[in-house]
Amino acid sequence: MSDFFTVSVLVATLASGIRLATPFLLSALGETIGQRSGVLNLGVEGVMLIGAYAAYITALRTGSVFAGVLAAIGAGALMGMVYAFITVVMHATQGISGIGIFLFGLGFTDLLFRQQVGTPVPIDGLRGLDMGALSDLPIVGELLFSHNMLTYVAFALVPVVWFAMNRTTFGLNVRAVGETPEAADTLGVRVNVVRTQAIIIGNVMAGLAGGTLALDVGIFQQNLTSGQGFIAVALVYFGAWRSSGVMAGGLLFGVVSSTVLQLKTLGIIVGANSTIAAMAPAILTIVVLVLVSRRIGAPSALTVPFERDN
Amino acid sequence: MALTAPQADDADASDDLAVSRLARLMRPFVGVAVPATAAIAALLVGAVMLLSFGANPLVAYGELITGAFGSADNLADTAVRAMPLALVGVGICIAFRTDVINIGGEGQIILGAIAATVTSMAFDDVPRALLVPMVIVAGAIGGGFWGAIPGALKAYAGVNEILSTIMMNLVAFHLLSFLLQDLLIEPGEIKIQQTRRLSPNADLPLLPGGTRLHIGVLVAILVAVLGYLLLFRSALGMRLRAVGHNPDASQYAGMAVRKSVTQALAFSGACCGIAGAVLVFGSESHRLIGEGGAAAFTQNAGFNGIVAALFGALHPIFTVPASFLFGGMLTGGSDMQRATQVPAALVVALNGVVVVFVVGSLRLRDWLRTWAGEVSSYGGRA
Numbered sequence: 132m133s134d135f136f137t138v139s140v141l142v143a144t145l146a147s148g149i150r151l152a153t154p155f156l157l158s159a160l161g162e163t164i165g166q167r168s169g170v171l172n173l174g175v176e177g178v179m180l181i182g183a184y185a186a187y188i189t190a191l192r193t194g195s196v197f198a199g200v201l202a203a204i205g206a207g208a209l210m211g212m213v214y215a216f217i218t219v220v221m222h223a224t225q226g227i228s229g230i231g232i233f234l235f236g237l238g239f240t241d242l243l244f245r246q247q248v249g250t251p252v253p254i255d256g257l258r259g260l261d262m263g264a265l266s267d268l269p270i271v272g273e274l275l276f277s278h279n280m281l282t283y284v285a286f287a288l289v290p291v292v293w294f295a296m297n298r299t300t301f302g303l304n305v306r307a308v309g310e311t312p313e314a315a316d317t318l319g320v321r322v323n324v325v326r327t328q329a330i331i332i333g334n335v336m337a338g339l340a341g342g343t344l345a346l347d348v349g350i351f352q353q354n355l356t357s358g359q360g361f362i363a364v365a366l367v368y369f370g371a372w373r374s375s376g377v378m379a380g381g382l383l384f385g386v387v388s389s390t391v392l393q394l395k396t397l398g399i400i401v402g403a404n405s406t407i408a409a410m411a412p413a414i415l416t417i418v419v420l421v422l423v424s425r426r427i428g429a430p431s432a433l434t435v436p437f438e439r440d441n
Numbered sequence: 442m443a444l445t446a447p448q449a450d451d452a453d454a455s456d457d458l459a460v461s462r463l464a465r466l467m468r469p470f471v472g473v474a475v476p477a478t479a480a481i482a483a484l485l486v487g488a489v490m491l492l493s494f495g496a497n498p499l500v501a502y503g504e505l506i507t508g509a510f511g512s513a514d515n516l517a518d519t520a521v522r523a524m525p526l527a528l529v530g531v532g533i534c535i536a537f538r539t540d541v542i543n544i545g546g547e548g549q550i551i552l553g554a555i556a557a558t559v560t561s562m563a564f565d566d567v568p569r570a571l572l573v574p575m576v577i578v579a580g581a582i583g584g585g586f587w588g589a590i591p592g593a594l595k596a597y598a599g600v601n602e603i604l605s606t607i608m609m610n611l612v613a614f615h616l617l618s619f620l621l622q623d624l625l626i627e628p629g630e631i632k633i634q635q636t637r638r639l640s641p642n643a644d645l646p647l648l649p650g651g652t653r654l655h656i657g658v659l660v661a662i663l664v665a666v667l668g669y670l671l672l673f674r675s676a677l678g679m680r681l682r683a684v685g686h687n688p689d690a691s692q693y694a695g696m697a698v699r700k701s702v703t704q705a706l707a708f709s710g711a712c713c714g715i716a717g718a719v720l721v722f723g724s725e726s727h728r729l730i731g732e733g734g735a736a737a738f739t740q741n742a743g744f745n746g747i748v749a750a751l752f753g754a755l756h757p758i759f760t761v762p763a764s765f766l767f768g769g770m771l772t773g774g775s776d777m778q779r780a781t782q783v784p785a786a787l788v789v790a791l792n793g794v795v796v797v798f799v800v801g802s803l804r805l806r807d808w809l810r811t812w813a814g815e816v817s818s819y820g821g822r823a
Contacts, residue, residue: 420601
């Protein structure tokens, strides 16, 4: 065990945990906004896959990571409009239509990848920023000042989302239409417009999360996200619809995963035991929720479409 | 008004009567016609995708349909593919009717498969007539156990079931991979993530006819009937549906809400677990295979089954034909790929489009229904 408890190993483990938490954080924050407005999106996984593929193929064709990021955002926005149309306008059952979006994303990206790329071609993905002296600092340099751009974006969004939800009119409206849409409507809030905005923002973040994943590993393959979108949805419940709680969940998942990987790399847990250890983040999230019993409920109007009574 | 309307010589009234008759005739069809139109529209989207890949949509869909339903062998393959969907679908009906969301089908399938596999290994020599039911029951117990955990967590610890079923899926994936790294695998030089060929006494017997169709299809139908009896013809089912409809009122009426939630997810998981057993012992390899990831084993049935249940209007019996149609698309996909060179992944994407279009069209159906209802009731006063 002594091998693990050295400063350099611990720092590397934490740093990689922060990196692994990035896609969770982006997509779960987005889903939080959507759910706060009363719309459940189980299709995050599908949107992430579409974002990932859009980022990958764009970066591959143009050679520009930045263009890849933009493509992921665009793909997310497009999926957001589709999802807003079917849930807000057409009142589709949200759980089921999310599964539809997931299946579409899973099949469609696999299809496009096989048709347009075929064998995996690696791309020049995201690189850690070089912040000069800051990056060279001992410990904190590696821990905090060596990540890629999107990791900083993701963590910066935590306070931004908190502020937007709690200190702006938009956030107030989002929360109002998620709790009591009728009352909000009476006060002149355009319920379905607010929900549409929230859904599009959420999907943009899911698309970006997928893009981050593809650009970070520099490759695309069938089912690249392998369930991360579903974990992101779970983290919204874990974080009780608060951006800080979602961040805690994302970090828990990221850091525990990176610890398991590190222990495996160091040979401290070997062979099949590492698979058992890989269950840790999933079990931990459940255990934490059982122990820390929270009395914060879901937004009252979650999954309930809104229509004005005539 | 009601008294003045029936004058036959009033031209307006007879016009209304004609419209109302038409509307009344239309009404039952609206329920089917709108989702069917939406499904066709989804297929048109698929046709555009096919065209953009340079394939002829008519040829592609032709191959898809022949591949799915064109011969006895193809029909049998479709039925084999549909079984896990139907079994999961019945489980989904039970959970959703109790207002519990079960996204843990994947994990419950895997636990059912593991329990069934271990049972067959432990009771290698038990005669077939006994071992086959044993592995199916073992699957039900394994899946039911895996479902009961998030059920109890929701009921007694307030843990949201969406979170817990997703997490239980992850745990199940890793458990499968763990067991197939050492404990359950075939001893040999090269470690392959699969068991040995399991006891032939546990093979699901083939049905006569010379196809691959095995008794799993009867199991699925039996489970669907049992699911129907449970939900709609038993006191337990009434309690589950009451809890699903209004937990507060049910609590007030003295119903055991917490127990119901746990039971619903346990039953739901049991159905998925049976699907796991059927996937192992109805497969051609007769092994539990982890190679290629957990999703390769479950064939995404934990999710596709949700869709099948929806198309079966959350009714266990109707879930069976809905699964058959979905199974057909999945079976026909490989024939389409062979004929047109378009990857079978198109079918997965197309399934997603169909789901989105059909769920998205239900409001249109309600509008049309209301309209038809209004027109016919207006004329109906005649």
